[in-house]
Amino acid sequence: MPNNIQLYHYGNKVVSRALVPKDKKHWSVTWKDYSPVAVNVDFENKLWADPQISDSNFKPAWNQLDGKVDRRSHTGKYLLDNNGYPLNPTGRTGINLRGVLGRWGPNHAADPIVTRWKKDANKAQMFHPISKLPILQFIAILRSDVNEWAIPGGMVDAGEQVSATLKREFCEESLNMLEMSPDQRKALQQQLKSFFNEENGKPIYSGYVEDPRNTDNAWMETVAVEFHDQNDIFDKITLNAGDDAKGVRWVDIDRTLNLYANHLKFIEMTVNIRNGHW
Numbered sequence: 001m002p003n004n005i006q007l008y009h010y011g012n013k014v015v016s017r018a019l020v021p022k023d024k025k026h027w028s029v030t031w032k033d034y035s036p037v038a039v040n041v042d043f044e045n046k047l048w049a050d051p052q053i054s055d056s057n058f059k060p061a062w063n064q065l066d067g068k069v070d071r072r073s074h075t076g077k078y079l080l081d082n083n084g085y086p087l088n089p090t091g092r093t094g095i096n097l098r099g100v101l102g103r104w105g106p107n108h109a110a111d112p113i114v115t116r117w118k119k120d121a122n123k124a125q126m127f128h129p130i131s132k133l134p135i136l137q138f139i140a141i142l143r144s145d146v147n148e149w150a151i152p153g154g155m156v157d158a159g160e161q162v163s164a165t166l167k168r169e170f171c172e173e174s175l176n177m178l179e180m181s182p183d184q185r186k187a188l189q190q191q192l193k194s195f196f197n198e199e200n201g202k203p204i205y206s207g208y209v210e211d212p213r214n215t216d217n218a219w220m221e222t223v224a225v226e227f228h229d230q231n232d233i234f235d236k237i238t239l240n241a242g243d244d245a246k247g248v249r250w251v252d253i254d255r256t257l258n259l260y261a262n263h264l265k266f267i268e269m270t271v272n273i274r275n276g277h278w
């Protein structure tokens, strides 16, 4: 293996990427010998994926709302290279083309951060013995692809409102809604009716995600919103992992957690706003 190639694990796959020294990260720095590893999964006309850039029928409106597909970036206007490929706003990644992501350019996700204050059996709020601050908990899922704990987020479907994605992804991954009967679904929708409404949602973060799938030409962005369980509605709701998740649980928040991508950063932002233990 050449020494400028780095191997890393993505789920059960071993992916290689070219090593990118910090001082050569940005596109503004000329690097003639840069040779990224090309990874390009062919999604064969999957509705949620783009065609190949070389497809003459594919005429994306970069940096714009392109029909139902949002090709705008939270980071501002991204550039295109000489061959018409969108360029990752954070610079070189060591992999080019779109890797395992469906869209060229930004791939938009939504991350619902469902929180509550930790309570003991008598319903008294619990405080951390050292910081003396109340302990905040959030609902985390165990991702099946990489076996890492994460916020139960997911991709925004074409034409979907982010507010709908937040609720849908939470219900699919943390409550296994896809496997419910229509009656069970209806009952759950009723229970969660006001919980996921905009007044209860606190915007935490919108922007680039340090996702392991990012490449030079495709990257993840997200909108993370906190929904706080003030009225203990989750005392009556059973968590059940579904869809891409193989585990789900309430997790006590503190700085030592290990989470997928840069999800810990979103959790830190949440706990800081609430002045909980970190």
Ligand code: RP5
Binding pocket: 109, 110, 111, 150, 151, 152, 153, 154, 155, 209, 211, 220, 221, 222, 244, 261
């Ligand atoms: C992350 O990937 C986002 O923050 C979100 O949690 C997740 C969306 O991807 P999938 O879970 O749909 O694979 O970048």
